[in-house]
Amino acid sequence: MCRAVPFPSVGAVTMQTTRAEMVSCQDVRKTYGTGPATVAAVDGVSAGFLAGEFTAIMGPSGSGKTTLMHLLAGLDTPTEGTVSLAGTSLAGLDDDALTDLRRDRVGFVFQAFNLLPTLTAEQNIVLPSRLAGHRPDPAEVRRIAEELQISDRLSHRPAELSGGQQQRVAVARALLAKPSVVFADEPTGALDIATGRALLSGLRDAARHGGQTIIMVTHDPGAATYADRVLVMADGRIRAELRHPGREQILAAMASVAV
Amino acid sequence: MVLALAWSQLRTYPARLIAIVAAVTLATGFLAATATFAATSSEGLRRTAAAPLTTSDIVLDADETITDPRWYEAAAAVPGIRSVDPQYARTVTVFGGSRRGAANVQSVAATPEVRWFALDRGAWPAGPGEVVADQRTLDDLGVDVGAELTFRQGAQAPVPVTVTGAADLGFRPLTGSDFRFYADPAFFAGDVPAAALSLVDDPSRLDEVLSGLRPVLGPGITAGSAASAADQAAARFAGGNGQLVVLMLAFATVALLAAVLVIANTFHVIVVQRVRQIALLRLVGGRRKQVNRVVLVEAAIAGVAGAVTGVPAGVGAGYLGADLLEINGGGLRVSLPMLFLCALVGVLATVLAAWLPARRATRIPPVRALQDAAEPPAGAVRGGPRLVVGVVVTAVGGALLAVAAAGASLPLAMAGGVLLSAGLLAALPRLIGLLLSPVARLLERFGVAAGLAGTSLSQNARRTASAAMAVVVGAALITALAVAATSGRATVYTDLEARYPVAAGLRTDGTAISGATVAALAEVDGLVASGTVGTVAARFPDGGQATPKLLAVPSAELAERVAPQVVDQPVVLLPAAYLAELGLADGAPITVTVGKRSLALTVRASRLADTTGQLLGVVGQRALGDGIVTTPTAVWGVAAAGFDRDRLAADVNAVAARDVQVQVGGGITEGGDIANVLAILLGLSVGMLAVTVVIALLGIANLLGLSVVERARELALLRALGTRRGRLRAMLAVEAVTITVLGTVAGVVVGVPVGLAGVAAAVGATADPVIRLPWGQLAVLVVAAVVTGVLASLLPARRAARVAPAEGLTR
Numbered sequence A: 001m002c003r004a005v006p007f008p009s010v011g012a013v014t015m016q017t018t019r020a021e022m023v024s025c026q027d028v029r030k031t032y033g034t035g036p037a038t039v040a041a042v043d044g045v046s047a048g049f050l051a052g053e054f055t056a057i058m059g060p061s062g063s064g065k066t067t068l069m070h071l072l073a074g075l076d077t078p079t080e081g082t083v084s085l086a087g088t089s090l091a092g093l094d095d096d097a098l099t100d101l102r103r104d105r106v107g108f109v110f111q112a113f114n115l116l117p118t119l120t121a122e123q124n125i126v127l128p129s130r131l132a133g134h135r136p137d138p139a140e141v142r143r144i145a146e147e148l149q150i151s152d153r154l155s156h157r158p159a160e161l162s163g164g165q166q167q168r169v170a171v172a173r174a175l176l177a178k179p180s181v182v183f184a185d186e187p188t189g190a191l192d193i194a195t196g197r198a199l200l201s202g203l204r205d206a207a208r209h210g211g212q213t214i215i216m217v218t219h220d221p222g223a224a225t226y227a228d229r230v231l232v233m234a235d236g237r238i239r240a241e242l243r244h245p246g247r248e249q250i251l252a253a254m255a256s257v258a259v
Numbered sequence B: 001m002v003l004a005l006a007w008s009q010l011r012t013y014p015a016r017l018i019a020i021v022a023a024v025t026l027a028t029g030f031l032a033a034t035a036t037f038a039a040t041s042s043e044g045l046r047r048t049a050a051a052p053l054t055t056s057d058i059v060l061d062a063d064e065t066i067t068d069p070r071w072y073e074a075a076a077a078v079p080g081i082r083s084v085d086p087q088y089a090r091t092v093t094v095f096g097g098s099r100r101g102a103a104n105v106q107s108v109a110a111t112p113e114v115r116w117f118a119l120d121r122g123a124w125p126a127g128p129g130e131v132v133a134d135q136r137t138l139d140d141l142g143v144d145v146g147a148e149l150t151f152r153q154g155a156q157a158p159v160p161v162t163v164t165g166a167a168d169l170g171f172r173p174l175t176g177s178d179f180r181f182y183a184d185p186a187f188f189a190g191d192v193p194a195a196a197l198s199l200v201d202d203p204s205r206l207d208e209v210l211s212g213l214r215p216v217l218g219p220g221i222t223a224g225s226a227a228s229a230a231d232q233a234a235a236r237f238a239g240g241n242g243q244l245v246v247l248m249l250a251f252a253t254v255a256l257l258a259a260v261l262v263i264a265n266t267f268h269v270i271v272v273q274r275v276r277q278i279a280l281l282r283l284v285g286g287r288r289k290q291v292n293r294v295v296l297v298e299a300a301i302a303g304v305a306g307a308v309t310g311v312p313a314g315v316g317a318g319y320l321g322a323d324l325l326e327i328n329g330g331g332l333r334v335s336l337p338m339l340f341l342c343a344l345v346g347v348l349a350t351v352l353a354a355w356l357p358a359r360r361a362t363r364i365p366p367v368r369a370l371q372d373a374a375e376p377p378a379g380a381v382r383g384g385p386r387l388v389v390g391v392v393v394t395a396v397g398g399a400l401l402a403v404a405a406a407g408a409s410l411p412l413a414m415a416g417g418v419l420l421s422a423g424l425l426a427a428l429p430r431l432i433g434l435l436l437s438p439v440a441r442l443l444e445r446f447g448v449a450a451g452l453a454g455t456s457l458s459q460n461a462r463r464t465a466s467a468a469m470a471v472v473v474g475a476a477l478i479t480a481l482a483v484a485a486t487s488g489r490a491t492v493y494t495d496l497e498a499r500y501p502v503a504a505g506l507r508t509d510g511t512a513i514s515g516a517t518v519a520a521l522a523e524v525d526g527l528v529a530s531g532t533v534g535t536v537a538a539r540f541p542d543g544g545q546a547t548p549k550l551l552a553v554p555s556a557e558l559a560e561r562v563a564p565q566v567v568d569q570p571v572v573l574l575p576a577a578y579l580a581e582l583g584l585a586d587g588a589p590i591t592v593t594v595g596k597r598s599l600a601l602t603v604r605a606s607r608l609a610d611t612t613g614q615l616l617g618v619v620g621q622r623a624l625g626d627g628i629v630t631t632p633t634a635v636w637g638v639a640a641a642g643f644d645r646d647r648l649a650a651d652v653n654a655v656a657a658r659d660v661q662v663q664v665g666g667g668i669t670e671g672g673d674i675a676n677v678l679a680i681l682l683g684l685s686v687g688m689l690a691v692t693v694v695i696a697l698l699g700i701a702n703l704l705g706l707s708v709v710e711r712a713r714e715l716a717l718l719r720a721l722g723t724r725r726g727r728l729r730a731m732l733a734v735e736a737v738t739i740t741v742l743g744t745v746a747g748v749v750v751g752v753p754v755g756l757a758g759v760a761a762a763v764g765a766t767a768d769p770v771i772r773l774p775w776g777q778l779a780v781l782v783v784a785a786v787v788t789g790v791l792a793s794l795l796p797a798r799r800a801a802r803v804a805p806a807e808g809l810t811r
């Protein structure tokens, strides 16, 4: 069931499902600069992301992937259009409400600089719960750490961890709080292939078994094959949507928008 | 969580906080030292005030209506009274060694138990010609036990005394007469004692004895328990340490201000360096308030560390200060609530200093955690509203100062000074920031290292400016103190020169002055002319207290110089106050009677008539005629303009010390108090220099250290491209020296007008202000700035030189 669908059919995808949309955006635009120098980084995107769905966003460099992700995560405000996250419209939320929403419902994994260098791995993992004033369940922390194979590294500081271990600590942090949505921007960019694959499986498990919504920006077709669907962006718009694509379909879709 | 985060930051980067902790230590240390000094010295001084009353049971006081020198003897007959010792006191002039000066002489009780101090050496005085002295008096006079001295009370005949013993009283009065002696009661023969000290047979029946005593004493005499009198004396004691404490407090405040600047700057740098960490914290759900609290808690922890080291250090320093002044007689006194308050102020100041950086931290958007982009430069400085507000406030403060200087109003000057400082604190960082680009361009001409230094400074303009501000504050204060001292002294001295035509005058009480003294005065350096003055008793129309009793005839040479009006004319120079009393104007006729002869003269007001130590009518020899014989009882000396006052006073006093018949008058006897105050100001400015140097050193070393860490890749790249280590070191030294010199120059620019306005406001009402700048001190200040800059760059430069070239090529 892997086919390239032209952009307007995204709405149809949304209609096919009965599951709730965890993240959605409607006609969002984000422009930078004024006058003739105006750049539309995201130029009218509507998309929905279902609970338990793993979506990869792909596209050439500068196509607006990162900007879209920031808009969806509430880290940036759209010039036009609306975004809602976990059933809440982001428009008009004040900073504290937005922060609490991030803390309680959203997890992040990035290419680099995921962790506070002054805290140990374990302190980093429990940071969002502690910020919320909760005491995280130590058994749960241990279970996740074991799953990600970082149990023996919990008392180390980030500087004493390899890139892959740091990345897995970040994933552990993203999973512990059981956030509804996990955003990942090029999470495998700095990892070797094996470590990267392990991390991607972790994210896929989180979606399949934990019911978490995963939105991952990547330019690696291999990474994108772990996703349930792939959105291909170019010039700030979504140009194609693929469901469970293989490497070949992804490469073909990428090539088609590159022109 | 906030606490854990703050703690983890401190544990990971302890070095960053060294400057903060040190600055807090210094500031709280200053406060605690002031508190300790105040408590210790007042207790010491209180004890001293009460000491003479602690050895007896009853004190008898006579008021001024009592004229019987033996009034106290009635008490001795009262049952239960064991002894009564009269207490005498005289103020005399002491001649001895190479000095003379005012001395307090008190009586030593005949009853040994009543004597309130013990002798260290020698014996108690046993007759009218014997005294003991406190050790410091002997040291100051340069004499020892066994020395022969001369005492002279007022115009009475001088009496010789022998020093038979010395006591270490363990304290020194901060004000009052120079010397202290204790003499046998026989020395005071004929005096009416103002008080008497008494012992009772049975102290437990003191009240009974007192009630038996009171009816026996006549009116004008009161009796009371010595213990309560001692308490009262101690309580009456009104801080001789007050001025010192106020000055120390002012210093502590300035140290606190400079510390706040250093701390604020350090936190600012820390926040900039942590942008991504803070953004990440925000991203994973840290609220603004939590981020804010992390920074403030860090500040509080550093503040507590600084206060905990500063308070004990301050207590030690304060006690040492009291010990040096020998006013620690009561032992170490500290008030725990006061010390706690000092510590609290230190911690609060730290937290306050971190306030703005913490606010800035909360404004970092979470998305910055995701951006790989290099930190944007910490800020080109733009003018902005702060500059405008600062300049306006500065202008208002300056205008107030000018008004205050013109109207000689000290409170207005203080208000103006506060406004000026506030305005400058707001405006100067921006102004310095704006100055940095031209400075950077200038530095480029001095080679690669200087050019790089300039670029780094101007790219971090805001940081550079606030580091310079700590220097500005100190330099401005030092400059203001030094300018006030120098100009104040010049103003007072110029005024004295104008008001005292005779710089030095020696006079007897009517006997002919010794030829040797006249000759010795003529020899004194700094006097351009001297000559004898003949006097004769004369009767002037009664003008109350201001009426002269002598006609004085200066020698011809002297008259030419100081009183040319009297040389050929029948003119008499008289005190202006006297003429005003009589309602006479210049040119009015007056009749002066000498013996049986009447002289018809014309009056003219002149300072010569009342500034040589006596009230005189000054006339020329011709006006007096040949029939009246005068006795040469005085010798006057005229000094060149701008003479060295201290030296002349010392030389003239040395001449006077050899002739017990003479007393000193003229210009050199005036202005000493003001000169002392100004000398203290000058000394304090030097002390302040030390504090400023230390704080500036800490602040700049810290700033450069952080910037070396930040610029590690840039430095490594420079090294990889072939920059020598020495050049990197030079670069950092240039950066540091630029900051200190900029700050110093700005401080001097601020301090000079403030100092001048202070002088004008303080003495402008009585004298025309004279502007004199302490060029020497200002030069020292600039040199100190350069040295401080180089010193501050040493450690960061070592770190910079250790950066490996390869670090620039790896990520």
Ligand SMILES: Nc1ncnc2c1ncn2[C@@H]1O[C@H](COP(=O)(O)OP(=O)(O)O)[C@@H](O)[C@H]1O
Binding pocket: A032, A033, A039, A040, A041, A059, A060, A061, A062, A063, A064, A065, A066, A067, A068
């Ligand atoms: N803060 C910004 N200011 C100006 N232009 C921006 C900014 N962020 C992104 N852009 C521009 O928006 C476009 C999309 O950027 P981005 O979303 O980062 O693309 P991608 O992640 O797909 O490489 C690019 O042309 C980029 O230059």
Ligand SMILES: [Mg+2]
Binding pocket: A065, A066
């Ligand atoms: Mg991107």
